[in-house]
Amino acid sequence: MTNRELFYRYLGLPSFTPVGLEIVKAEGLYLFDREGKKYFDMVSGITVSNIGNRHPKVLEAIREQIDQYLHLNVYGEYIQTPQVKLAQKLASLLPEKLNSTYFVNSGSEAIEGALKLAKRYTGRTEIVSFVNAYHGSTHGALSILGNETLKNAFRPLLPDVSIIKYNNTRHLEKISSRTACVVIELVQAEAGIIPIEKNYLYQLKNKCAQNGTLIIVDDVQMGMGRTSKLFSFEHYDFVPDILVLAKALGAGMPLGAFIASKEIMDTLAFNPELGHITTFGGHPVSCAAALAGLDVLLSDNLIPAAEEKGRKIQETLTGHRALGEIRRAGLAFGIDLADPAKRELFMKACLQEGIVIDWYMFKPATFRIAPPLTITPDEIDQACRRIIYALDSL
16 A cells, blocks of 8 residues: 555544645655645745754754664653743743743643643632633633634533634623733734734733733744744733743754743642653653753844845735735734635645645635745745746636
């Protein structure tokens, strides 16, 4: 049997219509299939490969760590250098009150930990999230997901969850002294790149402050330089109570984190002790890779350059007859097709041109462009030409 046949026979799949590319090698911006065809990875593995695939400094850090040790014990029991160094580095880059990091394996796990932390610290049960928000697929994360179609088959989910409209000030009245936390993306990703309005954020911040409600910012997709700042909240005069990171944090390795003040975080350590535990969270190889990846982001000037690169893509594609609105946050795009019925045709045309794109979960006629921040101006020109060829075929 071929790998393709084995893939469909033995793997549990989230849909019956996967893209089905068989990739045998990845390097930088590029993916290569079994026939040797090269593809531009214009979604960074869904905003994971912010510094490209297999960055040499990340590979070096991984090799050095595997020569030392792999898994030792459940997270938090032994002092492990990669975890310690990464937590220290993050604290040095974040506002003073975000000084305690709990490492996990993924974005969904980080959301689960953040929800538990908010409930434990406040002693409250109500959680507020937003229509068209995506925070993961585990039970708690699914409970606060802002799309009923994806949730109905799995009920009952967490009780005491309110879903309100994003950028709608009237709905802020739902936040009360019962509310443990509000979970928010400052750029809603799966809604097709919808940024928060500044006035709305400030009203939200004030409402939460009045009620003693914690604000959790989900920066899983938009963190680690994607918006032209290391963290999305840096675009605003605002610091969350809890920050959630994953995806690009691991520089290609599985890693997630929720970050808070030491005062808040320490409530997971008593009544009960071991209030949150994980076996593989903060795996030493993942933390070593993350530390190297973070150094690349900072030392290679990739983060501020994301704005200029994003603007170049936007200017090149704007005005094409097959496109509608183009929304952008740094080097993340939500681009509407003028004719939603041509979605599948466009996807096939892009693959034929060697371009990997993707669609947003809650905006099926909107395609995602979010290339590695390492993409060069010449690579932008090449990729945009191919995207335009695909658009011209519609």
